Amino acid sequence: MYKLLFINLFLTFSLCASEILATVNGKVITREDVDKFLAKSIPGANYSYMTPEKKRQVLNQLIDRALYLEVAKREGIGNSAKFKKDLEKLKENLMLDYWMKKRLEDIRVSDDEVWNYYVSHDSEFHRSAMAKARHILVSTRKEAKEIIQELENSSNLEQKFIQLAKTRSTGPSAKNGGNLGWFQKDQMFPEFSNATFALRKGQITHVPVHTSFGWHVIYLIDKKPAGKVEFEKVKEQIRNALKLKKFQENLQILNKKLKKSAKISVK
Numbered sequence: 001m002y003k004l005l006f007i008n009l010f011l012t013f014s015l016c017a018s019e020i021l022a023t024v025n026g027k028v029i030t031r032e033d034v035d036k037f038l039a040k041s042i043p044g045a046n047y048s049y050m051t052p053e054k055k056r057q058v059l060n061q062l063i064d065r066a067l068y069l070e071v072a073k074r075e076g077i078g079n080s081a082k083f084k085k086d087l088e089k090l091k092e093n094l095m096l097d098y099w100m101k102k103r104l105e106d107i108r109v110s111d112d113e114v115w116n117y118y119v120s121h122d123s124e125f126h127r128s129a130m131a132k133a134r135h136i137l138v139s140t141r142k143e144a145k146e147i148i149q150e151l152e153n154s155s156n157l158e159q160k161f162i163q164l165a166k167t168r169s170t171g172p173s174a175k176n177g178g179n180l181g182w183f184q185k186d187q188m189f190p191e192f193s194n195a196t197f198a199l200r201k202g203q204i205t206h207v208p209v210h211t212s213f214g215w216h217v218i219y220l221i222d223k224k225p226a227g228k229v230e231f232e233k234v235k236e237q238i239r240n241a242l243k244l245k246k247f248q249e250n251l252q253i254l255n256k257k258l259k260k261s262a263k264i265s266v267k
Contacts, residue, residue, distance in 0.1 A: 022059055024066040029059070037062055103250070109242045117238050118231050125229045129185055131196050132221040134178035136164055137171035137214050144208035144215035151204055151217070161204065161219045170214065178219070189213075196220060 019031040031047070038045045038058065047055065077083055118125065138144050147164055154160035165178030173180055185193045189211040199205065199220035209216040 022063060024063055025070065027066055029062050029066065033062060034058060100247075104243065104247045107243045107246050107250070109239050109246070113242060114235050114238045115231070117242060118234070122228065125234060127224070127227055127229050129197065129226040130182050130224040131185075131193075132182045132223075133180050133196050133199075134158075134161055134165060134219040134221060135171065135173070135180060135192075136161070136169040136178055136217040137174075138168065138217075139170065139214050141208050141210070141215050143168075144217050147217050148204065148206060148208065152206070157202065157204065158219065158221075161217075179221075182224075192216060192218070197223070 020028050021031055021034060022029040034047050038047060047058065050058070072078075136144075136147055138147065147168060150164065151157060151160055162177030165174055169178055171178070185197055187193075188196070191209055191211050195205050195209045195216075196218050199218065201220055201222055203220055205216070205218045209218060
């Protein structure tokens with residue numbers, strides 16, 4: 001049963017990867033071709049989430065490319081001496097890329113090595129106290145006090161805060177319900193930070209907070225105390241850093257060894 005399930009999953013993946021999206025004079029353009037093209041030309045773009053119009057634009061670019069390639073072949077570009085020379089250079093660079101990637105993948109870093117690095121490099125994983133908050137920014141103290149009064153009379157404080165932030169806040173975060181995301185204390189004006197960090201989760205400032213931007217009403221979503229970042233959150237980051245360090249060290253050792261036995265002439 002498990003074998004059959006694996007085969008079905010493999011076939012499903014293969015079909016998705018090789019899904020034919022277009023043909024140009026018999027040459028197929030697959031979903032895999034599109035994904036590779038996007039990875040190089042628009043990093044981070046995902047074909048699945050594109051609008052139909054954007055998908056057509058991407059596909060048309062690959063169709064144009066296929067047509068131009070046919071012309072280049074007919075005109076014998078691949079037979080020129082310069083093309084062949086440049087092709088050899090590309091093959092050499094690709095070979096080196098694959099070789100380095102393989103050597104990096106072959107390096108092993110044990111769980112003990114990762115843990116030992118974590119416990120012996122405390123300062124690297126120190127986290128300052130952080131807060132996640134919403135705010136409503138207005139131009140006068142009077143308006144801020146009116147908003148506070150309206151919030152104090154609300155039965156659903158956060159939802160009311162989001163609504164008022166969207167309709168009355170003059171800050172750029174208004175469209176997000178005033179959400180400022182996570183920030184450290186020293187990232188904001190002292191007046192703003194002091195008021196925010198003095199709140200408990202789910203509370204608002206009952207007195208308007210003034211900065212050079214204007215008057216703020218603040219809602220605290222959550223807080224994190226200062227301390228060390230949890231091991232589980234950074235262990236893979238540490239492992240990758242140690243792998244890269246070992247890779248570089250191994251490369252230096254190999255470099256010295258190769259230079260000792262090589263005949264090198266520099267002019």
